[in-house]
Amino acid sequence: MTHVLSDVSTMTTRGLRLMSRDADAMITAVVLPVIILLMFVLVFGGALDTGTDYINYVTPGVILLAAGFGAANTAMAVERDMSGGMVDRLRSMPVSSWTVLSGHVVASLVKNLATTAIVFGVSILLGFRPQATPLEWLAAVGMILLFVGWITWLATFVGVLVRSPDAAGGFSFFVMFLPYVSSAFVPVDTLPGWLRGFAEHQPVTPVIETVRGLLAGDAAGTVAGVADPAGAAALAVTWCVGLGLVFAVAAGLAFRARR
Secondary structure (H helix, E strand, C coil): CHHHHHHHHHHHHHHHHHHHHCHHHHHHHHHHHHHHHHHHHHHHHHHCCCCCCHHHHHHHHHHHHHHHHHHHHHHHHHHHHHHHCHHHHHHCCCCCHHHHHHHHHHHHHHHHHHHHHHHHHHHHHHCCCCCCCHHHHHHHHHHHHHHHHHHHHHHHHHHHHCCCHHHHHCHHHHHHHHHHCCCCCCCHHHCCHHHHHHHHCCCHHHHHHHHHHHHHCHHHHHHCCCCCHHHHHHHHHHHHHHHHHHHHHHHHHHHHHCC
16 A cells, blocks of 8 residues: 555656646636636626626636636646556556556646635635635535546546547537536526526536535525535535546546557
């Protein structure tokens, strides 16, 4: 176990160093969500009626959007390792295969905590005033980490499967699409019937509603249509843990199978 933890730590440190050298990706991961936050709050916020201050409603959704977009970059990092010869060198060493992928996932979690904090700071400047207790803050951070964890494992799985950086980069479109078809920006009951069904039964919606209820209080949770906050939290955890396990196993199997 000591050797495994050492391998994961080494691969995580490597992943963080690679991220720090990719300034364009880091800037994009921060600037794009901030621009989206500014656009919705300053341009569309006055026309959208959610029953509460729009900045309180939209901030949790944009925070998850930023986290998801940052996690999507993991797909490209894994693909570069798979096709660039790095994995071939590691296969000749006494290193467990899953530690290579775990290093990317842990590095993504660390990076996304930093970018999420920046987006949150901008929302504070725009007027977001969370009402969370210390325990609710811990729960909200844990929920965000669970969300980033499963979507990073999904990105890792994609990075192992694809054969080009362009294909890996296309994964970011999928990540950007999910929050838009959820309760991130408008209540789901304002969507058309056929689209509302998808929004209510996809993993992003309960995660957003849980984070919103924890940070913005009961009023925001009620506006989001959360009749049962505890049930929404349980559903969010189930989605994140279940999908995380599925894609972690799938990524490990695909990694072993690819030559």
